[in-house]
Amino acid sequence: MKNRKDYIYKNSINCPIGTINFAGYHTHSPSKMNKMRYLGKYAFAYLIDGAGFYYDEFGNKENIESGDFIMVYPDTGHCYGAADNTTWETLYFVFEGQIFDYLRANNILNPKQPIFTLKPQIEWRRKLLKLMDDFRKAKPSDTLTLIIQLQEIISHALKTPKGLKQIDKSGWVQKTIAYIKEYYLEEINYQELASHFNINYDTFRKYFKNEMGLSLTKFQLSLVMEKAGFYLCEENLSVKETSNLLNYCDEFHFSKQFKKTTGMSPRQYKLLLHTKI
Template identity: 30%
Template structure:
């Protein structure tokens, strides 16, 4: 099986609406700048966006603020204002499908696919990218993509459920993630956080890594650095101020960890930001 051509291109378009549903558009966007940065977009239709390369964020009017990595599937709802894409210094490549119709409204009413479910993680990436692309494989019948899309959506939801059941307690993971993302715990050592969930540090570390796919220390650092990115947009805050606000002992250690995750120093990050008053991305 050959490599997938992921250059930016439209691979499917069907402007005719069909009952009970329709896949209206699909395509690749390589190194996308993102969507809705100036003003959150309301699409008016459903969409799924599979990020097959890079990283970034997803935010919406309901308050979601999610880190996104390769392998994440974003679900866009017709009436939920949103924005997503790479932060400065990051890249983001995606495959998207846009769809509408009563059959997908029924999925939403059943809560199988409804807010707050906006992100699923699906790996291996090549396998799932082919699954999504196969939805719009050449067909004489425009209704076939609608049927295929429901099959792949069902498989994706089942894969996520099985993964969660096999690897452990999802509710426990969500609690642990909330603790690690809480700025009040950024200066706390990991054994103290492990104690809050009733585990030894070593058991906590292994369980978290099995469920989340990364260590608790790295997960917390990602949350800290994303917060730092937001603070670096503030002209009244020096790099030293941001370092202190994010719990670092000094600016040197902050700058080193920031560059490890973002690929650029805090000062370099600031130079990449739009001038105040110009159109800009939120941080």
């Protein structure tokens, strides 16, 4: 990516759940302009080279380095740029839509936690460049697929808030995440898990939520619903088959939980993802 000129792709593909407005590559040079700005849309910038700074109206201040992922919100004042005596290179996407509004309303997207880390960097750069190229060539029938791919990239970023390893000296947050990912289909006793790490339960649950943006139970539920989406759409299983595999007592309770979490019933979700735009 060295010495490449800035470029921008505009396609404005859209579907009922979201729109990608444009995407591109940009080189930032050190600037004395430190005024916060409001974008009016969602966006993210992935730093592929260089170093810089970030701060916002919530008081967040971070040194940004290669591999960092900056999430921008429509109504949040923010400022970022290259550090003195250096430049930085970013890949970015600008987007909007009800799926992102829904994720924010449910605190999955949290403007108070804007910086994440995606590594290995070479792999995420490859994925973002491919998504950008697909976006550039997209036809209307490709829209939903691209929105889902964009959402999946954001979901991966949300799992690794910047500074997590530095703050979590003992590594118990990462170990807790690994444990939940292994046993998310079972009933987990979080008080026992806190005791295992010799941490007060109240501190355990509050710290986890602060770092991940989700409570322990909501994080576990997000994994269940992610698996549900896979069964419904990728494996093309019925709602009943999916509820059985996810250990729900019956189809009704699964459907109720799925709608509460995603905003649509399993059948609506299945139909939406199998309908060409």
